[in-house]
Each structure stands twice: as C-alpha cells, then as structure tokens.
Amino acid sequence: MIISLRCKECRNTLSGAKDEYLFLCSYCKTLYILKEKNFYKIESFIPKNDSEYNILLPFLIMHSGIEYLHFATDRQKEVSIKCGNSPVIAVRAFSMIDPLYFGDLETELTLKLSRSEFPLVLYTPQEKNFTMNIKPEVLERLARYTFMKYFDMQGDITGMEYSFRTESSAILFLRGKTSGNRLILQDVKQELPLSALLST
C-alpha cells in the first residue's frame, strides 16, 4: 500500500520512520496513527508529572465498554459493573526484543488508570522522539486479553458472559530516563533493561 505523508490539516510533511505506525506533523503538531490504509488523528496524553524526561514510551489506551453482561451472583454483578463500566486498558505500543522483561506492567498500568492513581493531562509532542512500531490491529487484539485478565484480577468474576467493544483510543506517553543500562519509567516506578527495547 502507498500512503501520502501529508498532514490532513496543514498539508505539511509528517515525520516518522518506515517501520512505524505513529506519525507527527512537525508544523501543526497533529498526531496520526496509521491503521490499515489510512491515517487517523489521535489524541495523546501524559501522566501529570513535572520531572524531566528524555524518552517517551507510547502506550495505546482504550476506553472500553461492556455491551452485554450475564452474572451468576449479585456480588459478581456489583464488582463487574464497578470495574467494567469504564475501564481504560493500556497496552504497550513499542517493540521489545525480549517480551519477558516486561512482566505484567500493562495490567498494572490498566489498574492504575482505572483507579485514577495518576491523573492524565493532554499532551502535544513537539518533536518526534518516540517510536510506535506495532500494528494498531495487533494492539487491539492484545487489549481484549488485557481486559479479560484485568477482570480476572478483580477476583470472583467467573462464569460471566460479556461483549467487549472499544469506544475510543488514544496514545499515552510514559516518561522514561536512562540510568546506566536501565530505563527507568518514572510514572509507574519500574525499570527495564535498555537493551530490551528493539528501538528507542
């Protein structure tokens, strides 16, 4: 497929690499996600944090909704509605050469976002200092299982039938800084080996 790298707003050139799926207009700072054969405008957020950073790690966050629920007990219904009404699911959107380093950060991040443990602020990247190199379609499939696992973690939610749908999606940038061979993710207080990332 062949896609024009012109911004739909200002007709300026979009910056990004050939293996990427997230592009930035360097003039009007609009962020685009490449899905199937088209560019779609996408909002970006960042946790409210005043500390300095030099690396941005993109996560795809999706607001989901439950279309149909069938519960076995009242307790299940109560818990499910509480955590399943408006969960925000986060899946990483950067490639890692060793996925085992990552652990359960996605589920933890989903929990933190759902509990509003750190507030998000609208963020406009000023330069292309991030890389998203996983197909958004793959991320959406991963989000489905992250959502199911998130439900599992709430406990006692079994034997439940539901239909999951994505209402909206956005990009969340987690800030990181390097310290030796480690990449410290400040917002979630976790560390990754820098070399675990395929590209930074």
Next chain:
Amino acid sequence: MYLRTKTAKCPECGAAIKMSNTDEITSCSHCQTPVLIKIENHLPSYIMEPSFGTKDTTSILLSKLRHYLIAGDFIPKSRIVSRTLYYIPFIYTTGFRCGEHIIEEKDRLTQEKTEDTRVIKSAFKTLIPAVKLSGWGTMNIGTDHILNNRNRLRPAGEKSEGEGIMLRPDISSVPKDEINLHFMTHNENIKTEIITENCIIVYYPVIRVVLKYRKNIYHYSIDAVSGSIIYGIAPEAENNRFIPMAAAAFFTALFTGGIGKFLLTSFVGGIILMPVYTLPVFGTFVFLLITFIYMAWIFYRNYGEIVIEREKVEINKLNIPETTFIEKILRPVFKIIEDSIISYRKKNL
C-alpha cells in the same frame, strides 16, 4: 538482496512511483509528495555485527580445539582450505499466547461439576532458521544468542558490501504454522491463539572454516559473535586407538607364540610329516598373523571422530571404511570392537 521493482500510483497526483519489495519512505518524482510504502507481510531485517573477522578465525578455532581430545597432529598438520563469513537468516518472533483455560472442578459432596475460566496471556519468543542448512549447526543458535548480543543488532540496510555472504531466507512471512506447532497442546480445555507482536529477520554471522587433514576435509561453523564452535567434527586423539591396537597385538602375540611353539615341536617330531601335518597349521598361522596385523593397521590408519556442538562433545562412530572384501568380512569383528570402545570412552568422558 533480491529486489523486484513494481510501480504504484501517487495518492496525490496519480503519477507512477517505483517501489521495491521493502517498506520505504520516498517521494513522488512528479509532485514531490512524500509517501510511505508499506509492503504486506514485510519483515524488517536486522543484521548482527560479528565481533571478529575471518582473519582471526584460525587462531580462535585452534585455541578452542586444543581443549578437546583430538588427534595430536591435527592442529600442526591441518591446512586451511577456506574461511568465509556467512549471514544466516533467522525469523525472530515475539508475541503473546492468549486465550482461556477452562478448569473443571467436581464437588466432593454433591458431585456437581463446575467450570472456572482463567485468562491465559503469556509472552513468547522464538527463533526459527529461515534457511535449511544441514551440517551447519544452525539449530545450536538460540534466542539467548540474539538476546545476549542485542546491542550488536543493526538494520540490514546499514551493512556495507563485501563483508560476507548473506543467505537468502526461504521464508518471507511470519511462520505461523511453526509457531503454532511450538505451542501445541493436547489439553482440550486450553484454547489459545498466537498474537505475533514483532517479527524480524535477524542475519546471524557464522564463519565457515574448511580444514584439510591427511586426506579428509573438515567443516567448522564458528559463531562470529561469541567465537564458540557451533558445529564441527574433528579426528579424535590417538590414545583412543590404543585399545584396539593393544587387543590386536595381544591376539597376534598369543597366536604366534602358541603356533610357533607347536611348529617347533612338530619340526623336531618329524620332518617327513611336515608337508602333511605342519603346512596347514603354518598356513593358518600366517593367515591369522596377517589378519591381526591388518586389523592393527586399520585401527592405526582410521580414527574415530568427535562431534563438537557449542560446549558439548559427542563421540561419533569409528570411521572404518568397508571398501575392500576383507573389510566387509571383518565387519562383525569391527562392530564388537567399536561398541566396546564407544562404551569405554563414554565412561571416561
């Protein structure tokens, strides 16, 4: 790289744009619009930088071989025929195995069956050779070798020409069937799907060294990153030939001694009967003597081989030819001796 040129229409002006079989960012030659070309199922290629060149291979190989029980004159007498750097393509895949595990439980008191569903979401990584090379030891290169040296990975386009031979991968897309086979389970209650997150082609550097020793050719695959021998066969040490030679010498001495004594006494007993009585015995003596000398010579000339794979050493079978008529007759004898030698060596390894 094998490039095929195709054309596509510019999304802005409709002019023809040349495109290769890889993802790229280019611009329309007519309206100068920058365009992104994405090829369906295209896998990005990375190349792993070798940590040493082909010139250093000889010293590294010989220093490694010294640690093994190889023939003493192998290192000084072997001659290097060729040293070539190859980049072997592998498909490195990371992803997730996602699905559900239905756990069936039975209540002890009521005997009621209940079902509990658990979500499975585990990450995986696999390395599958993208070319079939027998006798290269490609299966000895695992994901750890890629992960431990990941700082040496570079995009394949940055490689300059003339540094080695890049083998063309036979697989051009994600090997879904092979990955599925890897995670296949017979548990009917586990229903999972494989989500491929990242799939890249990694060209791993392997130096192929060909040595000539006596009249035989030996091939070695050297890991050009770590310097270890991935796969190779070497002639084993002479010490291992001692047992069959000693056995042959023992039987030779036994027969020559016994028959010699008999001949001596029969010679004294009567010269007249010698053509009738002694000559067949003498003939048997000569035949057995030649046979045992021949066996000893065969064991001296032909040596066993050891197979070196990474740090593991395995004994190959004795390299005894069966080309002549006598060797074919002696096959059962060789088999018995070979089995006893191999079992002896395995105890001493």
